[in-house]
Amino acid sequence: MSFSAARQLRASLLFLTFALGCGSLKQASPDEASSSDTALPAPAGSPSQPDGGEPAPEARIVRPGGYCCSSDADCRSHACVEVEGQKICLDRCRATVTCENAATNGAGFTCDWDRVTDYGSCRPPPGFTCVPPERFVPGTRKDGDCCAARGNGEAGSECAGGLCQGLGDGPYFCTRFCTSTKDCPSSMICNALSTCEPATDTYECR
Numbered sequence: 468m469s470f471s472a473a474r475q476l477r478a479s480l481l482f483l484t485f486a487l488g489c490g491s492l493k494q495a496s497p498d499e500a501s502s503s504d505t506a507l508p509a510p511a512g513s514p515s516q517p518d519g520g521e522p523a524p525e526a527r528i529v530r531p532g533g534y535c536c537s538s539d540a541d542c543r544s545h546a547c548v549e550v551e552g553q554k555i556c557l558d559r560c561r562a563t564v565t566c567e568n569a570a571t572n573g574a575g576f577t578c579d580w581d582r583v584t585d586y587g588s589c590r591p592p593p594g595f596t597c598v599p600p601e602r603f604v605p606g607t608r609k610d611g612d613c614c615a616a617r618g619n620g621e622a623g624s625e626c627a628g629g630l631c632q633g634l635g636d637g638p639y640f641c642t643r644f645c646t647s648t649k650d651c652p653s654s655m656i657c658n659a660l661s662t663c664e665p666a667t668d669t670y671e672c673r
Contacts, residue, residue, distance in 0.1 A: 529629045532558035533570030535597035543629025545644040555597040560587045568620035570598040608641045613672035640672040
């Protein structure tokens, strides 16, 4: 599969098709969009430029929302948040369905979505106990490999970096959180949403 997308539209199209929290274009209902002290910080930074094409180091194991963590680097959304005395990975979201995965399904997680910023984070229910990290089975697909846009919290489960996203009408591909292009493979750059994306307009997932 291949696609071609205009570079100037890349950021907006990416946000609409981000498979982890935004693979579904459904918006959270008003009662899902209540404020919370467990909200994640919004993605920071701006797109980085290729910096010499050096391969990124092997991605460490990163876990989806609901798993216990010790630092942001343990979580696929890079958000390890203290809730009720325990530190839990919390995912980005635009609807409650994107908060449901193997660790959180049926637990009652909701999406705290801000209509103004169009950004949200998953919120655990009172009394939720994080899942021990050793129970997590990481994905094996590398950055750039094809992945399925499930539209829920299981999106990206086959990916080592924990994330699955797409650009425009193109194929969905495995990716990871990044703070700069140095965190991405040589064929990718770090975008405004802090995820790695192809450095060229034409791309084929593997």
